[in-house]
Structure formats: structure tokens, C-alpha cells
Amino acid sequence: MFHKEKSIQLKNSASALYNNLSVLRIAPRRLTYFTVVHANVVNMVSTSWDGLNYSHRQLQSKEPNVATSTSLIMQAAFCALPSRDLLVVSSQKGIQMYESDGSIMVYWHALDTPEAPTAHAVFARGISAVSDNYVCVGVSSGAVLVFDVPSKGSNITLSEVLEEHKEAITDIASECSGSQECLANLVTADDGGNMCVWKSGEEFQLLNKIPGLDMTCSSVKLWKGTVLAGYGTGQIRLYEAVTGILHAEVNAHARWIYSLDIAPFSGLLLSAAEDSFVRVWHLSITPETNSVEIAHLHNECVTDTQICGAKFCDGDGYAFAVTGYDLSEIIRYVQS
Amino acid sequence: MSTRTLPLLFINLGGEMLYILDQRLRAQNIPADKAKKVSTVPAWIEEDRKRVMNDIITTMFNKKFLEELFKPQELYSKKALRTVFDRLAHASIMRLNQASMDKLYDLMTMAFKYQVLLCPRPKDILLVSFNHMDAIKDFVKDTPSILSQVDETYQQLIEMYTPLSNGEFQLIRQTLLIFFQDMHIRVSIFLKDKVQNSNGRFVLPTNGPVPRGTQIPGMIRIFSCSGEELTRLQFNNGGNYSSALREGSFEMFGNRVTKLGTNMYSVSRPVETHMSGTSKSSAQHTKVNAAPNPLAKEELNLLARLMGGLEVQKPGSTDTGFRVNLFATDEEEEEALISRPNELSYGVISIQATKDQQANAELTKIMGEFTESGDPSSSASSKGDDLLAMMDGL
Numbered sequence: 001m002f003h004k005e006k007s008i009q010l011k012n013s014a015s016a017l018y019n020n021l022s023v024l025r026i027a028p029r030r031l032t033y034f035t036v037v038h039a040n041v042v043n044m045v046s047t048s049w050d051g052l053n054y055s056h057r058q059l060q061s062k063e064p065n066v067a068t069s070t071s072l073i074m075q076a077a078f079c080a081l082p083s084r085d086l087l088v089v090s091s092q093k094g095i096q097m098y099e100s101d102g103s104i105m106v107y108w109h110a111l112d113t114p115e116a117p118t119a120h121a122v123f124a125r126g127i128s129a130v131s132d133n134y135v136c137v138g139v140s141s142g143a144v145l146v147f148d149v150p151s152k153g154s155n156i157t158l159s160e161v162l163e164e165h166k167e168a169i170t171d172i173a174s175e176c177s178g179s180q181e182c183l184a185n186l187v188t189a190d191d192g193g194n195m196c197v198w199k200s201g202e203e204f205q206l207l208n209k210i211p212g213l214d215m216t217c218s219s220v221k222l223w224k225g226t227v228l229a230g231y232g233t234g235q236i237r238l239y240e241a242v243t244g245i246l247h248a249e250v251n252a253h254a255r256w257i258y259s260l261d262i263a264p265f266s267g268l269l270l271s272a273a274e275d276s277f278v279r280v281w282h283l284s285i286t287p288e289t290n291s292v293e294i295a296h297l298h299n300e301c302v303t304d305t306q307i308c309g310a311k312f313c314d315g316d317g318y319a320f321a322v323t324g325y326d327l328s329e330i331i332r333y334v335q336s
Numbered sequence: 337m338s339t340r341t342l343p344l345l346f347i348n349l350g351g352e353m354l355y356i357l358d359q360r361l362r363a364q365n366i367p368a369d370k371a372k373k374v375s376t377v378p379a380w381i382e383e384d385r386k387r388v389m390n391d392i393i394t395t396m397f398n399k400k401f402l403e404e405l406f407k408p409q410e411l412y413s414k415k416a417l418r419t420v421f422d423r424l425a426h427a428s429i430m431r432l433n434q435a436s437m438d439k440l441y442d443l444m445t446m447a448f449k450y451q452v453l454l455c456p457r458p459k460d461i462l463l464v465s466f467n468h469m470d471a472i473k474d475f476v477k478d479t480p481s482i483l484s485q486v487d488e489t490y491q492q493l494i495e496m497y498t499p500l501s502n503g504e505f506q507l508i509r510q511t512l513l514i515f516f517q518d519m520h521i522r523v524s525i526f527l528k529d530k531v532q533n534s535n536g537r538f539v540l541p542t543n544g545p546v547p548r549g550t551q552i553p554g555m556i557r558i559f560s561c562s563g564e565e566l567t568r569l570q571f572n573n574g575g576n577y578s579s580a581l582r583e584g585s586f587e588m589f590g591n592r593v594t595k596l597g598t599n600m601y602s603v604s605r606p607v608e609t610h611m612s613g614t615s616k617s618s619a620q621h622t623k624v625n626a627a628p629n630p631l632a633k634e635e636l637n638l639l640a641r642l643m644g645g646l647e648v649q650k651p652g653s654t655d656t657g658f659r660v661n662l663f664a665t666d667e668e669e670e671e672a673l674i675s676r677p678n679e680l681s682y683g684v685i686s687i688q689a690t691k692d693q694q695a696n697a698e699l700t701k702i703m704g705e706f707t708e709s710g711d712p713s714s715s716a717s718s719k720g721d722d723l724l725a726m727m728d729g730l
Binding site for chain 1: 337338339340407408409410453456457458501502503504506507509510513514517518520533537538539540542546547549550551552553554555556557558559561563569571572573574575577
């Protein structure tokens with residue numbers, strides 16, 4: 001169903017972090033950007049669709065005007081808003097937002113870091129664009145920061161802090177089916193597997209809480225009103241966002257899941273874990289009849305690698321890319 | 337990232353170090369009547385070996401040191417941690433040449449990296465730590481004073497780590513994996529056992545028992561809105577998995593179940609590493625090292641306290657000293673030192689291992705100067721490096 005294509009070499013290897021791969025497709029310029037985190041550096045590669053041109057850039061997590069140390073980066077993710085694309089980098093010290101090509105930093109938000117290290121680590125993790133003008137980023141305290149992003153310029157402001165979670169945020173996702181009918185358009189997940197479902201707006205509204213079973217939800221997606229959640233136990237669960245009804249449960253992987261992705265136009269789901277496997281599934285969801293179906297389509301084994309990132313390269317799921325711990329390349333697969 | 341990683345890193349690396357030293361000491365046990373020619377490798381007797389192990393373990397579990405270690409903090413840089421272990425390895429009458437110390441450290445780190453990678457669940461790292469602790473306890477079982485230090489440490493570990501959630505353990509694991517990033521030194525015993533490939537990467541099997549709490553992959557269950565199961569589907573998981581083993585004990589005693597962290601060396605299995613073929617992949621790992629570390633000051637404080645308070649054996653002349661060689665012959669050891677690729681050097685701070693009053697005073701003065709001038713200029717981090725460089729000159 002899929003076959004391996006030429007890999008993209010990286011300047012350094014991927015770190016073992018959840019959701020450690022982000023992809024942005026820029027159709028007008030026939031380019032795709034990839035970002036992979038290595039400790040305190042974000043590796044960016046820009047590839048042309050004809051496969052002939054590659055250019056690399058590295059972003060360090062450095063805070064302006066504060067002369068300090070290295071700060072480890074937890075995640076780097078592209079946020080595609082109707083008016084602009086941003087690259088958001090979340091680290092132990094705070095949140096940086098760049099233009100999508102990484103050329104200019106447009107915003108910096110510092111986290112409240114204590115004077116001396118405390119037993120609970122402080123960091124930002126979990127990044128998603130929501131609706132037309134918001135970017136949400138999670139924090140280790142469980143808070144979710146909501147930033148209001150104007151259509152251009154650097155006048156980004158912190159609009160709200162959502163405080164429902166008690167444990168560190170792991171991942172955040174927004175409704176990606178393009179449908180305007182969905183009531184919920186944001187889901188946030190934490191270390192305990194608890195999830196909150198929201199509706200964005202000037203004041204974000206909490207619609208539902210889905211309790212975790214004390215097992216980390218490391219990666220989450222929201223599609224056609226259904227929450228797709230990947231857990232440390234290797235399970236994938238599908239919940240109806242607004243009601244919390246469990247639609248499906250898959251014993252998908254033998255180790256901790258690190259990444260889930262969905263191709264919104266086709267309903268293809270990608271899951272990747274520490275067990276070296278990437279699996280492709282097909283989802284069909286009919287909100288009107290409340291029916292959900294999930295079928296397994298394909299496996300890829302990346303030998304001797306603990307996978308930390310897997311993303312579709314396009315909305316149909318025609319191609320996907322994979323990163324692994326200690327691997328200095330992005331492996332690509334394309335439909336046969 | 338996680339501020340609770342250092343104790344686990346230290347105890348596990350320390351445990352591996354003890355396994356290797358114990359093996360070498362036993363291997364170099366030469367009966368007195370079979371005296372060798374000009375060998376500088378001495379005849380170790382049972383007593384000497386026990387003494388060395390006791391001395392090192394006493395130092396490792398020094399109360400003040402452990403107190404410092406267990407405080408919430410970021411991980412030390414590779415350089416600082418290596419220096420701590422250098423010091424630890426010399427806490428007895430035993431002496432190691434640079435090449436042997438390098439090799440010892442390579443083996444320790446690759447062994448723990450392997451254990452961290454292969455832990456089925458992040459919290460199994462605690463079971464690995466208990467395996468090391470169990471073995472250490474066995475090394476000193478005849479010495480009650482040290483035994484009580486070890487027991488206290490068990491308590492501290494249990495107190496600190498058993499309440500942590502799975503997510504917090506995964507953060508610890510991720511922090512450790514960043515520390516071990518890009519290390520692919522090939523270890524003979526791993527290559528022979530086929531747990532490491534010739535490119536230095538560990539074998540991650542897609543068979544065997546699943547972790548506790550995980551189901552064997554293969555089943556899809558679909559539910560109705562009222563919660564009843566509508567359909568069950570099977571898929572091919574591409575591996576060959578079996579059910580989880582029973583839970584290991586997280587208490588002071590008990591069967592840990594996992595073999596990770598137990599002693600894999602024995603007298604007949606030599607400890608070798610291969611330098612060739614590793615330079616390409618290891619070249620990248622210095623990137624993270626080179627980044628400025630603001631905690632260099634903290635690390636050096638700790639080092640200073642460690643050095644100040646500890647009894648050091650006078651090295652004496654190397655001819656009569658109790659030298660341990662990690663290689664098969666002296667010639668091999670010399671050769672290894674010369675041919676070690678630059679990028680694999682640990683940049684060790686050479687600290688004179690003597691309780692020299694003057695040297696100590698110098699050091700204290702330098703430390704004092706450093707703490708006073710706390711201006712947060714952009715060279716704050718390079719100050720740490722300067723200090724480290726200064727110490728080289730001591």
C-alpha cells in the first residue's frame with residue numbers, strides 16, 4: 001500500500017519527545033517544510049516537491065534579552081491559520097513564535113520559572129492553532145495558554161489561560177475536518193490521560209471532560225467531532241468529543257504511542273510508537289448516525305528505532321513522514 | 337527537563353561501574369607464585385578486591401553527596417558527570433590510566449543507555465535501579481556500616497520515585513535519552529549477544545512479552561452508544577508478542593523480574609569496546625555538550641565539596657600501585673589512548689587526587705570568587721567553562 005521513498009537527511013538526530021515532527025505544505029511555492037527537535041535546537045528542512053532542492057535551517061531556543069542557558073525544547077509545530085502560518089516552539093523557558101520559514105521571531109512568552117529547580121519540572125508542551133485567530137499552548141502545570149494572533153504583525157497577545165487540567169499537558173488538537181458544524185473545536189490532553197473538550201471564542205467554553213484511566217495520553221486529534229487519542233499503554237481510543245462516549249478501542253501498539261495524525265480529506269489515521277511500528281488505519285465517521293468504523297490498513301516497521309514523530313504530508317494521506325530517536329533522517333513513505 | 341533524573345543516572349552508572357571493576361579485579365587475580373615479568377599489573381587477592389569495592393561504594397553512598405544528588409536539579413553536563421565518576425573510581429587504592437578510564441566510562445554509559453531504551457515501561461527504570469542496588473548490597477553484605485548507607489538510599493529511592501505517575505517517569509526517561517543521544521559506541525559483549533548491531537545501534541525486538549498494562553496488539557473493538565460491544569476485528573501486528581510477565585517488586589526486597597540492570601559480566605567475558613566506525617555517528621553528540629551550561633557553577637560546587645571532604649589514597653608510584661587495566665595488555669591500553677578519536681574524548685577536568693591543603697584552599701578561593709561576582713552577563717555560562725579550564729591547571 002505504501003512504499004519507502006528517499007529519506008531527508010537532518011543536521012542532527014531527533015530527540016525522544018512526543019509528536020516530534022511537524023509538516024507544513026506550501027502549495028503555491030511547491031514546497032514542504034519539516035521540523036524536528038533535537039535537545040535545544042529545532043531542525044527545519046524545506047524541500048521542493050520535485051525532490052531536487054533541500055535547504056536547512058536551525059533555530060535555537062534562546063530568549064531575547066535574557067542571557068541564560070540552554071533550554072530544552074519540548075515541541076515545535078506549525079500553526080496554519082487562514083491568514084498566516086506560524087512556527088511555534090515550546091521549551092522549558094517559554095514559547096517562541098516564528099514566521100513559518102523560521103526567518104523571524106515574532107513573539108516570545110516567558111514561563112514563570114522558579115529561582116531554584118523544583119520537584120515538578122516547568123515547561124510548555126502541546127501546540128495547536130484553533131479557529132481563525134488563536135494559537136493554544138499547554139504548560140506543565142496543566143494550564144493552557146490561549147494566544148490571540150492578528151492576521152499579520154507581531155501584536156500577538158495572551159488572551160486567556162484555561163485552567164482545567166491538574167497534570168502536565170501532553171498534546172492539543174483542533175477540529176480539522178473543515179466542517180463548521182462541529183460544536184467542539186479544541187481538545188487538550190494531559191499526563192493522566194484526562195482530556196478536555198472546548199469551544200473557542202473570546203472566552204473559551206469547556207464542553208466536556210473525558211477522564212483518563214491514569215495512563216498518559218501522549219497524542220490527540222479531533223476529527224468530525226471525534227477525539228482520537230493515543231496512550232502510553234499502546235491503545236488508541238475514539239471518543240465522541242461532546243458526550244465522551246467511547247466509540248472504539250484499539251490495542252494498537254506494544255509500547256508507548258508517541259504520535260497520531262489524521263489526513264482529514266480521506267480519513268486515514270497514522271499511529272507511531274516506541275515499538276518501531278507505524279500503522280495506517282482508515283476511519284469512517286458519520287456524525288448523523290453516530291457510527292464510527294476503524295479498519296487497519298498497513299504496517300511499517302522502522303527496524304531498531306523508537307519512533308517519535310509521524311505525520312501525513314498532505315490532507316489526503318498520499319504520503320507520510322517518520323522520525324525516530326537517534327535517527328538523523330526523516331523517512332518518507334508514499335502510496336504505491 | 338525532569339529535575340529528578342540525576343539520582344537514577346548516578347546510581348545506575350555507578351552500579352555498572354562496579355560490575356565492570358569487579359570483573360576486572362577478578363580477571364586480574366594472579367596467584368602469587370605465578371609472578372609475571374615486568375608487568376605493572378599486580379596480583380590481586382580477595383581481600384584487596386573487597387577493599388576496593390568497599391571503598392568505592394562507601395564514597396558513592398556518602399551521605400552529604402547523596403543529599404546533594406537527590407535535590408531537584410537539571411542533569412549535569414557530560415563533562416561534569418564524567419569528572420564525578422573519575423573521582424569515584426579513584427576513591428580507593430586502585431588506579432586507572434586515562435585509556436582504561438575512558439573505556440570504563442564508555443561501557444557504563446552504553447550499558448545504561450541500553451537498559452533505558454529497552455525498559456518496556458518508563459517506570460521499569462526504577463526496577464533497573466533496584467537491580468543495581470541489590471547487587472551493590474550484595475557486594476557489601478559483610479560490612480554493616482556501608483550496608484546501612486545502602487539501605488538508607490533504598491528508602492530515599494522508594495520515597496522519591498514510587499509515587500511518580502507514568503507520565504513523570506516518561507519525562508525522566510526522555511531526559512535520560514537526551515543525555516545519551518547519539519552515543520553509539522560498540523561494546524563487545526553486546527555485539528556478541530546480538531543486542532547491538534555493528535553500526536552501534538541497539539536491537540529493538542518486535543517480539544517478546546508486552547509491558548504490564550499493555551495488551552498484545554491486534555484487536556479493534558467497536559462500541560454502541562450505550563456501551564455494548566458491537567464488533568470485534570483482528571489485525572496483523574507484524575510482530576510476535578506474548579503476554580506481559582508478572583509485576584516486579586518496587587520495594588526494598590523482592591524479585592524485580594526484569595534482567596535489565598543485573599550483572600552481565602563474568603570473569604570469562606571480556607569487556608571490550610571498538611573505536612573504529614564510531615567517529616561518524618558520534619561526531620554529532622558533542623553539539624549538546626558545547627552548549628553553555630549555567631549549572632556549571634552548581635556542578636563545580638558539588639565537585640568541590642566532594643573533593644574536599646573525601647579521604648584520598650596517595651597514588652604512590654605506578655609501578656607498585658594497584659593498577660587496573662580495562663584492556664587485555666598494557667600495550668593495548670597505550671594504543672587505545674593514542675588512537676582514541678578526538679570527538680570521543682570526554683574533556684575530563686584533571687583534578688589532583690590529593691588532599692593537598694594548599695590546592696584545596698586555592699580551589700575554595702576560586703569558588704568564592706565565582707559565586708561573588710554573580711553578574712548575569714552573557715558570559716555567565718562561559719565563566720563555568722573558564723573555571724573548568726582553570727581547574728585543569730591545578
